[in-house]
Amino acid sequence: MARLLFILIPVIVAITIYTVVDCAIIDNRRVRGLSKPVWIVVILLLPVVGLVLWYLIGRGGADLARDVAPDDDPSFIGTLRVDSDQDDRIRQLEEELAALDAEEDIIRPRDEKKKRPDAADADKRSSDDKPADDDGHPTDHGHGTGSNNTDA
Numbered sequence: 001m002a003r004l005l006f007i008l009i010p011v012i013v014a015i016t017i018y019t020v021v022d023c024a025i026i027d028n029r030r031v032r033g034l035s036k037p038v039w040i041v042v043i044l045l046l047p048v049v050g051l052v053l054w055y056l057i058g059r060g061g062a063d064l065a066r067d068v069a070p071d072d073d074p075s076f077i078g079t080l081r082v083d084s085d086q087d088d089r090i091r092q093l094e095e096e097l098a099a100l101d102a103e104e105d106i107i108r109p110r111d112e113k114k115k116r117p118d119a120a121d122a123d124k125r126s127s128d129d130k131p132a133d134d135d136g137h138p139t140d141h142g143h144g145t146g147s148n149n150t151d152a
Contacts, residue, residue: 012047019043019051023058030060 023031023039031039039058043050 015051016043016047019054023054026059031058032060033057 020040020043023036023043026036028036033039034042039054043054046053
C-alpha cells in the first residue's frame with residue numbers, strides 16, 4: 001500500500017499542477033459553470049474530485065470559443081450607434097459644403113465677367129505682336145525662330 005501512495009501522490013500532484021495551469025491559460029469563453037479563479041480554488045482544495053469536475057464540467061470544448069457573426073456580437077452592434085452618429089456628421093458636412101458651393105455660384109459669375117474681357121484682350125495683343133499669314137493666323141508655330149524661312 002505504501003508503494004502505491006509513493007507512486008500516486010507524485011502523479012496526482014503533477015496532474016493537479018497541469019490542470020491548474022490549463023485552467024489559468026484557457027480562453028474565458030471555454031470555461032463553463034464557474035469563473036476561472038473559483039475553478040482553480042476547487043482544483044486545489046479537492047485534488048482528485050476537483051480534477052474530475054474541471055475536465056467534465058468546467059472545461060468546455062473548442063466550439064465554445066468560436067467567433068460569432070458580427071450581427072450576433074454585442075460589441076459590434078454597439079459600434080452601429082457610433083456609425084449612425086458618423087453618418088449624421090457626414091450628412092451635416094455635406095449640407096455645409098452644398099451651402100458653400102451655392103455661395104460660390106452666386107459670386108463666381110461676377111468674377112468671370114470681369115476676367116473674360118481681360119483674357120480676350122490679352123489674346124488679341126499676343127496675336128497682334130506676331131506676323132500673320134494670309135488666313136490671319138500667326139506665322140510663328142512655336143518653333144521659336146520667328147520666321148517661316150526654311151533656308152536658314
